[in-house]
Amino acid sequence: MAKELEFLTKRSEDYSKWYNELVVKADLAEQSDVRGCMVIKPYGYAIWEKMQRTLDDMFKETGVQNAYFPLLIPKSFLSREAEHVEGFAKECAVVTHYRLKTNETHDGVVVDPEARLEEELIIRPTSETIIWNTLRNWIHSYRDLPLLVNQWCNVMRWEMRTRLFLRTSEFLWQEGHTAHATREEAEERAKMMLKIYADFAEGCMAMPVVQGVKSETERFAGALDTYTIEAMMQDGKALQSGTSHFLGQNFGKAFDVQFLNKENKPDFAWATSWGVSTRLMGALVMSHSDDNGLVLPPALAPLQVVIIPVGKPANMPVLNEKAEAVVASLKALGISVRYDNAENKRAGFKFADYELRGVPVRLVLGMRDLEQGLVEVMRRDTLEKMSVSLEGIETYVKDLLADMQKNIFTKAKAHLDAHVYECDNYEEFKQRVKDGGFFLCHWDGTRETEARIKEETQATIRCVPFGVEQTPGTDMVSGKPATCRVLVARSY
Amino acid sequence: MAKELEFLTKRSEDYSKWYNELVVKADLAEQSDVRGCMVIKPYGYAIWEKMQRTLDDMFKETGVQNAYFPLLIPKSFLSREAEHVEGFAKECAVVTHYRLKTNETHDGVVVDPEARLEEELIIRPTSETIIWNTLRNWIHSYRDLPLLVNQWCNVMRWEMRTRLFLRTSEFLWQEGHTAHATREEAEERAKMMLKIYADFAEGCMAMPVVQGVKSETERFAGALDTYTIEAMMQDGKALQSGTSHFLGQNFGKAFDVQFLNKENKPDFAWATSWGVSTRLMGALVMSHSDDNGLVLPPALAPLQVVIIPVGKPANMPVLNEKAEAVVASLKALGISVRYDNAENKRAGFKFADYELRGVPVRLVLGMRDLEQGLVEVMRRDTLEKMSVSLEGIETYVKDLLADMQKNIFTKAKAHLDAHVYECDNYEEFKQRVKDGGFFLCHWDGTRETEARIKEETQATIRCVPFGVEQTPGTDMVSGKPATCRVLVARSY
Numbered sequence: 004m005a006k007e008l009e010f011l012t013k014r015s016e017d018y019s020k021w022y023n024e025l026v027v028k029a030d031l032a033e034q035s036d037v038r039g040c041m042v043i044k045p046y047g048y049a050i051w052e053k054m055q056r057t058l059d060d061m062f063k064e065t066g067v068q069n070a071y072f073p074l075l076i077p078k079s080f081l082s083r084e085a086e087h088v089e090g091f092a093k094e095c096a097v098v099t100h101y102r103l104k105t106n107e108t109h110d111g112v113v114v115d116p117e118a119r120l121e122e123e124l125i126i127r128p129t130s131e132t133i134i135w136n137t138l139r140n141w142i143h144s145y146r147d148l149p150l151l152v153n154q155w156c157n158v159m160r161w162e163m164r165t166r167l168f169l170r171t172s173e174f175l176w177q178e179g180h181t182a183h184a185t186r187e188e189a190e191e192r193a194k195m196m197l198k199i200y201a202d203f204a205e206g207c208m209a210m211p212v213v214q215g216v217k218s219e220t221e222r223f224a225g226a227l228d229t230y231t232i233e234a235m236m237q238d239g240k241a242l243q244s245g246t247s248h249f250l251g252q253n254f255g256k257a258f259d260v261q262f263l264n265k266e267n268k269p270d271f272a273w274a275t276s277w278g279v280s281t282r283l284m285g286a287l288v289m290s291h292s293d294d295n296g297l298v299l300p301p302a303l304a305p306l307q308v309v310i311i312p313v314g315k316p317a318n319m320p321v322l323n324e325k326a327e328a329v330v331a332s333l334k335a336l337g338i339s340v341r342y343d344n345a346e347n348k349r350a351g352f353k354f355a356d357y358e359l360r361g362v363p364v365r366l367v368l369g370m371r372d373l374e375q376g377l378v379e380v381m382r383r384d385t386l387e388k389m390s391v392s393l394e395g396i397e398t399y400v401k402d403l404l405a406d407m408q409k410n411i412f413t414k415a416k417a418h419l420d421a422h423v424y425e426c427d428n429y430e431e432f433k434q435r436v437k438d439g440g441f442f443l444c445h446w447d448g449t450r451e452t453e454a455r456i457k458e459e460t461q462a463t464i465r466c467v468p469f470g471v472e473q474t475p476g477t478d479m480v481s482g483k484p485a486t487c488r489v490l491v492a493r494s495y
Numbered sequence: 496m497a498k499e500l501e502f503l504t505k506r507s508e509d510y511s512k513w514y515n516e517l518v519v520k521a522d523l524a525e526q527s528d529v530r531g532c533m534v535i536k537p538y539g540y541a542i543w544e545k546m547q548r549t550l551d552d553m554f555k556e557t558g559v560q561n562a563y564f565p566l567l568i569p570k571s572f573l574s575r576e577a578e579h580v581e582g583f584a585k586e587c588a589v590v591t592h593y594r595l596k597t598n599e600t601h602d603g604v605v606v607d608p609e610a611r612l613e614e615e616l617i618i619r620p621t622s623e624t625i626i627w628n629t630l631r632n633w634i635h636s637y638r639d640l641p642l643l644v645n646q647w648c649n650v651m652r653w654e655m656r657t658r659l660f661l662r663t664s665e666f667l668w669q670e671g672h673t674a675h676a677t678r679e680e681a682e683e684r685a686k687m688m689l690k691i692y693a694d695f696a697e698g699c700m701a702m703p704v705v706q707g708v709k710s711e712t713e714r715f716a717g718a719l720d721t722y723t724i725e726a727m728m729q730d731g732k733a734l735q736s737g738t739s740h741f742l743g744q745n746f747g748k749a750f751d752v753q754f755l756n757k758e759n760k761p762d763f764a765w766a767t768s769w770g771v772s773t774r775l776m777g778a779l780v781m782s783h784s785d786d787n788g789l790v791l792p793p794a795l796a797p798l799q800v801v802i803i804p805v806g807k808p809a810n811m812p813v814l815n816e817k818a819e820a821v822v823a824s825l826k827a828l829g830i831s832v833r834y835d836n837a838e839n840k841r842a843g844f845k846f847a848d849y850e851l852r853g854v855p856v857r858l859v860l861g862m863r864d865l866e867q868g869l870v871e872v873m874r875r876d877t878l879e880k881m882s883v884s885l886e887g888i889e890t891y892v893k894d895l896l897a898d899m900q901k902n903i904f905t906k907a908k909a910h911l912d913a914h915v916y917e918c919d920n921y922e923e924f925k926q927r928v929k930d931g932g933f934f935l936c937h938w939d940g941t942r943e944t945e946a947r948i949k950e951e952t953q954a955t956i957r958c959v960p961f962g963v964e965q966t967p968g969t970d971m972v973s974g975k976p977a978t979c980r981v982l983v984a985r986s987y
Contacts, residue, residue, distance in 0.1 A: 035629065037565045037616065042629050045560035045644060052561060068537035069544060073529045074618070074649055074665050075588070078595065082603045093595055096567070097606050098618070100589040101653040103570070111574045114589050114615055123606055124529065126566070126590070126618075137527065137534050146839070152537060157566055157649070161593040173566050347638070 011359070013294045018238045022289055026167045029297050029360050031284065039165040039172030043281065046360065049305035051175070051284060055155060057207050057302075058177065058279070061199050067151040067179060072133050074156075075124040080132040084257040087131065090224020094161040096126040096172075126159040131225065131250070131276055134180045135258040142272055144263050145184045149192070153179040158280075168285035169242075169495050176280035182255070182272040184264060189273035190228075193249040196277040197230040200245035208283065209300035209412035210234050210290045211419045212244060213441065213490060215466025220453055223276075227251040233465045233490065235419045236289040239439015241465050241494040244286050247277035285495070290415050291384075297361025298384055300411050301404040308333055308340040308400060309357045310366045313350045318370050325393070326368055329378075332397040338404065358383060363407055364400055384411050425488070429479040432491075436462045441492045443471065445485035447478035455480055456491060465490045503851070505786045510730045514781055518659045521789045521852050523776065531657040531664030535773065538852065541797035543667070543776060547647060549699050549794075550669065550771065553691050559643040559671060564625050566648075567616040572624040576749040579623065582716020586653040588618040588664075618651040623717065623742070623768055626672045627750040634764055636755050637676045641684070645671040650772075660777035661734075661987050668772035674747070674764040676756060681765035682720075685741040688769040689722040692737035700775065701792035701904035702726050702782045703911045704736060705933065705982060707958025712945055715768075719743040725957045725982065727911045728781040731931015733957050733986040736778050739769035777987070782907055783876075789853025790876055792903050793896040800825055800832040800892060801849045802858045805842045810862045817885070818860055821870075824889040830896065850875060855899055856892055876903050917980070921971045924983070928954045933984045935963065937977035939970035947972055948983060957982045 011028060012020045027033055031047030043051065059069070075098060081088045102118030105111075127133065134152070142150060155177045162172045179196060183189040197214060204210045212232035222229040226248040233241045254260070255271035264270045291298040301307050310329060312322040326342045333340045343353055350367075357365055367379040378396060380389045384407050391399055422440040426432045432442055446452060446464065457463050466489065473487040503520060504512045519525055523539030535543065551561070567590060573580045594610030597603075619625065626644070634642060647669045654664045671688060675681040689706060696704045704724035714721040718740035726736045746752070747763035756762045783790040793799050802821060804814040818834045825832045835845055842859075849857055859871040870888060872881045876899050883891055914932040918924045924934055938944060938956065949955050958981065965979040 033629075033632075035565045035625070037567050037569060037625070040565035040567060042565065043563040045562045048562045049560065068541065070537045070540045071535040071667060073527045073532035073534065074651070075529050075532060077529060078604060078606075081595075088604060094593065095595065096590045096616070097592040097595065098588045099591045099606065102586055103573075103589065103617070104585065112570060112580060114570075114591065124588070125595070133527070133529070137525075140525075159566070175563060 011294060011296065014237065021294070022285075023167065025288060025292060025296060026285075031288070032167045034165075034167065039162050041167055041171050041173070043175070046305060047284060050287070050299070050303050051281060053303045053305070054203075054207070054283060055177075058199075058203055059155075061203060062153055062177075062179065065151070065195065065199070066149075067153050067181075069154060070152045071154050071156070072130050072137060074127055076127050076130070076133045078123045078125055080136060081125060083132060084225045084253055086253075087225035087257075095128050096159050096161060098124040098126065127156075128158055128160045129276075129278075130154070130156075130158075130178055131180065131254055131274075132258070135254040135260060135274070138180075138182055138272070139258055139260045142182055142260055142262050145265050148182055148184045148262065148272065149188060150182040151179070151192075152181070153177055166285075168281055168288070171281075174281045176278050178276060178278045181275045182260065183275075184262065184270070184273070186251070186273050189251075189275050190249050193228065193230060193247045193275040193277065196275070197232065197245070197247040200247065200277070200279060201232050204232055204234065204244055204283075205412060207300070207302045208287055208290070209302075209408055209415060210244070210286060211412065211416040213419075213466065213468050214470070215468040215490060217246075217466055218453060218464045218489070220450055221464065221466075223248045225250060225253050227253070231466050233441075233492075233494075234286050234290060235422060235441060235492075236286070236495065237418065238289075239422050239441075239492075241441065241490075241492040242282075242286045242289065243465070243494065244283060245277070245279040248275060250274035250276060289495075291411055292361065295355075295386070296359030298411065299361035299363060301363045301408050304361065304363050305339070306341055306360075306362050307338050307404060308364045308366065309353075309362045310340065310342045310368060311350055311353050311357075312342075312344050313367055313369045319344065322368050322370070322373070325373060329366065329368075329393070329396060333400060336397050336401050338397070338400060358386075363404060366396070366400075382407055384414070427476070427479050432479060433460055436460050436491070436493060439493065441465070441490050443468070443488040444491050445476035445478050446487070446489045447481050447483040447485050449481070449483075452478060452480045452483075460493075462491050462493045465492050465494065503786060503788065506729065513786070514777075515659065517780060517784060517788060518777075523780070524659045526657075526659065531654050533659050533663050533665070535667070538797060539776060542779070542791070542795050543773060545795045545797070546695075546699070546775060547669075550691075550695055551647075553695060554645055554669075554671065557643070557687065557691070558641075559645050559673075561646060562644045563646050563648070564622050564629060566619055568619050568622070568625045570615045570617055572628060573617060575624060576717045576745055578745075579717035579749075587620050588651050588653060590616040590618065619648075620650055620652045621768075621770075622646070622648075622650075622670055623672065623746055623766075624750070627746040627752060627766070630674055630764070631750055631752045634674055634752055634754050637757050640674055640676045640754065640764065641680060642674040643671070643684075644673070645669055658777075660773055660780070663773075666773045668770050670768060670770045673767045674752065675767075676754065676762070676765070678743070678765050681743075681767050682741050685720065685722055685739045685767040685769065688767070689724065689737070689739040692739065692769070692771060693724050696724055696726065696736055696775075697904060699792070699794045700779055700782070701794075701900055701907060702736070702778060703904065703908040705911075705958065705960050706962070707960040707982060709738075709958055710945060710956045710981070712942055713956065713958075715740045717742060717745050719745070723958050725933075725984075725986075726778050726782060727914060727933060727984075728778070728987065729910065730781075731914050731933075731984075733933065733982075733984040734774075734778045734781065735957070735986065736775060737769070737771040740767060742766035742768060783903055784853065787847075787878070788851030790903065791853035791855060793855045793900050796853065796855050797831070798833055798852075798854050799830050799896060800856045800858065801845075801854045802832065802834045802860060803842055803845050803849075804834075804836050805859055805861045811836065814860050814862070814865070817865060821858065821860075821885070821888060825892060828889050828893050830889070830892060850878075855896060858888075858892075874899055876906070919968070919971050924971060925952055928952050928983070928985060931985065933957070933982050935960070935980040936971050936983050937968035938979070938981045939973050939975040939977050941973070941975075944970060944972045944975075952985075954983050954985045957984050957986060
């Protein structure tokens, strides 16, 4: 088996290269011929669809409804919210014309100069502006609130250096936007959505996260508070995996979304927005996978079980018959399963290929085992092989999948916990941060200190973490008093 | 009740105005401030989601997998397939720059002239070019075929005159793209997908369609054959509701997608593409709805049953208790239901509002009925009211919903059948076509005749219909011999 796998770089050799190779070789995604834009391949998309379905159900349970707003945003909308334009308007795709025409030599097309737009349109980098411009007509009274909408769509932020899933010019995401009658309700919603993201990450993706609030510098452009979930990759770097923003009345005021409150007085609506993207695919890969390929939590695996026969051609009818019975019993329990008896590939190649793709459970059916009523079971997370009775195999597999979902989380949680350090000495920090890990450090709260850490160590303040007992102390960089510890790490 | 509904124009007065008003007033969609782009509101989007889910399951049952390809297409790709560029490249949104910058007066943003793209990018009007450019790397051997992918996405075709759902610059759709080793298999797939569209339209949307093949003039740009489903709106006009294209080897050759066939010889892959869009939302509205508002087939209704109490405040506790029991019994059968006991709206207003939104079944709970163990049931398709026993009401409603799904189809089918005419006289045709209807006319097969009909009557050849016994005859326009009858109609 080792032979087929040699082509994948080992994590210990070059973690970054391992990731890039794995995403392509496991058929998750590839670069397109359009600069910075990826193609999400069917196997990768099937994982994303499972993420979507789970999140969508979680959103809807809290009363959120899906809708769809235009892809293109008038340039002038971006300038309405002052901070927002600073953060977003710069690197984006600009539509200036609406027609092409055949060129003079009749062998191609050129932009028709007569079809210039009066006002340029921007491909949405995020949709606060166009959505709040629309909400002005939807919200008149407190009875129209809260208004809870979400859209699944593509967005575009021009990137010069891209990596599949982690940083692409076009990516897929969901963006939720809510409007509320009171500050308290909006803040509560922003926190509620962060909790949903954390529950999803830990439950469905088996990926432990640290929840917290961003520093002012790292806030979403236009937000009063940005809440975040930060996951730790196997190299100890942080990956921001979802954010939820409390936007105050900034967009309500910028787009004049006023309503009559219960006291019949006009007020501006309070806002939140929150999103996760195909970046989660990158986080998933980097959290769990190994040198043999993908390791997928069963909840997200497009194919949960593969059955492979091993035997002489003469024995195939017996193996096929038994396999079909096992397939039926697994399907009856809602488990996705494929029986792969293709003759044009050797069993060893199949083993390696399904390991590469992270299929959680492999059953190998052979005559000798079969005669004893046994089947070989391999679990992808630990690569352990077990000899298991065919009688009741469906229940065994069901329990095994549940156990794997837990085990993958437990392993990642142990890795995270083992790499969170309190640190009070800047020199020590500078040395240790190179090897990754999350550092809990006292911070004086100034932009200057934050900027200095970033410049000198490439690490950033990821968040002020929730659930950490905070004691005052001394900033390790400036020596000034600090009220709390923040999470500092290098990040993707 | 009549009072609340006066605001909706009657179909008989102005069918077009009725449609425009209904789409907005039933909260399906509205124009955005971006020319030609619509906002799909939560209620409309919920219907679209049900369509998506049903179609997606149907596609997947035939082996199709979802994927995602870039939004932006290099301008030069469009020129590769000669006919394709003629049909599509002209009216599209062109991205020329990738950055904005703050203007000189620091109160807005302008396009940064230094961030001009070397090659302009087009927002996809359809994705054959970018997908076939990608497939070149996915297909090497006949073993890689068939390759069956689909994407749910947004597309853009610049339109000067737009109507919600029917014709918008940006719309949502699915586009399926398949590659095959043989001509026969590709043709079969194109026909298979047409059948799926027809089954979906008739089964799920309760909308009867005529299946057929397009004339050369009306073919998709780059196709050898375009299959279509044509539905008849209540005004007798045709609405093309889905198309499936047999593309031959045109894109295989244009993008050099070669594979080794079973005889180990290189050949170009054979292609199909097929799509339906949010245009189906317009078709749905115009097929079934009436002067009171939407009529939705139960299979697509976001809310299938509404329960409204009518009574004095003192009786509300009793009504609430009974309603909750009915809600629970309906939910147990998988029926979506809402109990609306909001006190700030009169019952009459609620009745009109749910009729406008096309909720299929309304239950009115009143004390007098309740004392006799009865409830008033109103079915939206016929507006009939019935007094029904509360005992077993859930089964009654379940059967009623099934009956309504059939009845809505039957009614639309009767309308279609009553407005399909054989016609052999051009003068008669010219008169009658103004009132709508599908005309089966002999056609000599020439572009000249087709163009003349279009110019003189605004009617077009919708398709050569399948399932019609074809006999040779004489073209009603040119008097030349004709081998078959084609379907001619005015259309949306």
